[in-house]
Amino acid sequence: MLEVEGIHTFYGLSHILFGVSLRVELGEIVCLLGRNGAGKTTTMKSIMGLTPPRQGNIRFKGEETTGMEPYLLARKGIGYVPDDRRIFADLTVGENLEIAARSSEPFDYAQDKTGFAQWDEERVYELFPALKEIESRKGGCLSGGEQKMLAIARALMGNPELLLLDEPTEGLAPMLVRALEEQIKKLRETGLTVLLAEQNVRSALRLGDRGYIIDNGQIRYQGSIEELRENEEVRKKYLLV
Secondary structure, eight states: OEEEEEEEEEETTEEEEEEEEEEEOTTOEEEEEOOTTSSHHHHHHHHTTSSOOSEEEEEETTEEOTTOOHHHHHHHTEEEEOTTOOOOTTSBHHHHHHHHOOOOTTSOTTTSTTOOOOOOHHHHHHHOHHHHHTTTSBGGGSOHHHHHHHHHHHHHTTOOSEEEEESTTTTOOHHHHHHHHHHHHHHHHTTOEEEEEESOHHHHHHHOSEEEEEETTEEEEEEEHHHHHHOHHHHHHHTOO
C-alpha cells in the first residue's frame, strides 16, 4: 500500500533523513521505532507532504505521491494524526469531527471487496464511546487522553485507507496507553492499514506486525515484531535512552 524509497529530507540546510526506505502492506500495523529526535516525525511528515523530500520516491497504492500537497493525499485516502494532535480548541468534540468528515467517494468502502464500511460520527463513537459522552465539550477543555482519542477519531472521519499515527501514546498514563492500544487493534480489525511512529517500545511490540528502527535519520533495522522482540542487542543499541 505504501512504499518509501530512499528519501532524503531537509529542514532548510539541515539534512534530517538519509535514504529512508520502508514498506507498509495492506492490513498491516507497521511500527517505526526510534528515540526522540531520531527522524520518526520527519518521516511521517515527508509521507504526508508536509516536508517533501528532496530525493527519493514515495508511492501510495502504486501511484507516485512524492511532494504531493497534503490535502490531495488526504483525498486519496491517507489520514494523519500528528504527535501534537492539532485539534481545534474552540470547537466542540462533535464540531471537530464534523469539520473533518469526508465521503469515501469515489472509493466505495461499502461495496469494496475488503469489506470497509464508511466512517461517520456514529461509527467513531462506537470505537471511542468516551467521546460520545463529551460530545459538546470544547477541544481545549479535554484531557491529554481525550485529545488523543479525538485526534484519531477526526482522522477517521476522513475515511482513510492508510492511517499515519505519530506518537499516539506519548504523555499518557499506562492505563490509558493500554486502552488506546485496544482501540488501535480494533482499527486493524476493520481492515485499516496503520503506520505507527512510536518510542514506546513495549506498546509497539504489542501492536505491530513488522518494525523498522530509525536512528539519526537512517533505518538501522527492519524485521518482524517477533524478530525485534528477540533481538535485545538491537533494542539496547538504538532504543534505550
